[in-house]
Amino acid sequence: MYKLYTHNDLDGVGGGIVAKLAFGDKVDVRYNSVMGLDTQLERLFDHEKKLDQYHLFITDLSINEENTKRVEELHRSGAKVNFIDHHKTALHFNEYDWGSVRVEYEDGRLTSATSLLYEHLLENKWIQKTKALDEFVELVRQYDTWEWDKNDNIKAKHLNDLFFMFSIDEFEEKMLERLTTQKDSFEFDEFEQKLLLMEEDKIERYVRRKKRELVQTFIDDYCAGIVHAESYHSELGNELGKEYPHLDYIAILNVGGKKISFRTIHAHVDVSAVAGQFGGGGHAKASGCSMGKDAFEQYVIDIYPLDPIRQDAFKNRYNVKESPKGTLYENRQGDKFFIYPQAENKWGIETKAKESQLNESFADFQSAENYLKRNYAAALSRDDIYVNYLIDYYIKEKNK
Numbered sequence: 001m002y003k004l005y006t007h008n009d010l011d012g013v014g015g016g017i018v019a020k021l022a023f024g025d026k027v028d029v030r031y032n033s034v035m036g037l038d039t040q041l042e043r044l045f046d047h048e049k050k051l052d053q054y055h056l057f058i059t060d061l062s063i064n065e066e067n068t069k070r071v072e073e074l075h076r077s078g079a080k081v082n083f084i085d086h087h088k089t090a091l092h093f094n095e096y097d098w099g100s101v102r103v104e105y106e107d108g109r110l111t112s113a114t115s116l117l118y119e120h121l122l123e124n125k126w127i128q129k130t131k132a133l134d135e136f137v138e139l140v141r142q143y144d145t146w147e148w149d150k151n152d153n154i155k156a157k158h159l160n161d162l163f164f165m166f167s168i169d170e171f172e173e174k175m176l177e178r179l180t181t182q183k184d185s186f187e188f189d190e191f192e193q194k195l196l197l198m199e200e201d202k203i204e205r206y207v208r209r210k211k212r213e214l215v216q217t218f219i220d221d222y223c224a225g226i227v228h229a230e231s232y233h234s235e236l237g238n239e240l241g242k243e244y245p246h247l248d249y250i251a252i253l254n255v256g257g258k259k260i261s262f263r264t265i266h267a268h269v270d271v272s273a274v275a276g277q278f279g280g281g282g283h284a285k286a287s288g289c290s291m292g293k294d295a296f297e298q299y300v301i302d303i304y305p306l307d308p309i310r311q312d313a314f315k316n317r318y319n320v321k322e323s324p325k326g327t328l329y330e331n332r333q334g335d336k337f338f339i340y341p342q343a344e345n346k347w348g349i350e351t352k353a354k355e356s357q358l359n360e361s362f363a364d365f366q367s368a369e370n371y372l373k374r375n376y377a378a379a380l381s382r383d384d385i386y387v388n389y390l391i392d393y394y395i396k397e398k399n400k
């Protein structure tokens with residue numbers, strides 16, 4: 001008999017699915033939250049008298065010191081135990097005979113709990129390799145490691161979308177059925193494809209609405225975009241980050257759940273450090289923390305009076321970015337800013353807001369725009385305002 005304790009996200013459940021394909025009814029799988037696993041394991045150690053007759057697997061989550069001791073004891077008593085994980089923070093479990101933690105494959109691809117467990121099952125010849133199963137495991141791995149984003153592998157994202165549309169039991173049942181009957185490739189059925197299309201529409205509308213609620217402010221040295229949202233944090237972080245590249249990171253607040261998610265698309269920002277200030281953590285590009293009093297003050301109270309970011313005019317034909325004639329921006333105070341090329345690889349900003357030129361010049365247009373948006377919250381003006389601005393400018397030139 002086997003027992004598997006794992007995470008309740010796609011990577012954890014992917015592990016449960018391969019374990020059930022391998023062991024069928026002989027495996028008891030328990031899905032846990034990050035915070036819940038230790039309690040569940042304590043309960044198991046307290047109540048399961050014949051634990052040494054089981055082969056115990058723990059994957060995708062770390063365990064506390066107390067449980068580490070009990071697992072070690074269990075192992076010494078001769079029971080079979082495997083701790084299989086891919087998180088950097090769990091590497092110290094490699095000191096134990098039963099620990100095997102690996103973050104990367106030799107070719108540089110990141111590992112996931114599902115892929116490591118699948119390979120372990122293959123090595124022991126407990127599971128039958130099929131093309132469909134290989135593909136399923138790879139989709140889970142790419143989603144969990146965010147390689148799907150880099151590889152534009154939308155199928156991996158869709159698998160996770162589906163995972164959230166069904167209960168864990170339903171998802172597991174569907175996948176098990178599919179992976180035992182279809183061996184050549186892993187595909188979504190017609191119903192799922194329809195659901196995914198509807199979901200995509202829904203996410204698009206949600207993100208569009210949230211774009212209009214985003215505020216920006218400087219917190220420490222970073223220019224942060226802040227938005228309240230209960231769902232679709234990954235999509236929001238990604239879309240808002242790309243839409244507003246002048247923001248260092250996006251903070252997504254869930255006041256009801258007392259949580260903040262941080263996302264960045266920039267290499268120069270490590271949001272795990274931002275979350276770390278509030279006792280949270282995660283990865284450089286995606287992290288989170290609970291919202292305590294300090295975080296609530298900084299991210300909710302202090303910014304409450306702010307207006308949302310002004311959006312760029314989007315139907316322009318003349319006032320467009322990187323125009324050789326110059327591009328006009330304005331902010332809520334009515335200040336106007338004109339970005340124009342001064343020389344090759346040299347962009348300047350003219351403004352009356354400071355009664356003079358801004359002294360700085362920029363190596364590319366984007367840097368000039370970032371500067372304006374970060375410091376003056378300016379957005380692209382509409383064409384009619386641009387045309388009037390240019391007319392005024394030429395009249396003044398003529399009268400000089």
Ligand SMILES: [Mn+2]
Binds near residue numbers: 011012112113144
């Ligand atoms: Mn994982």
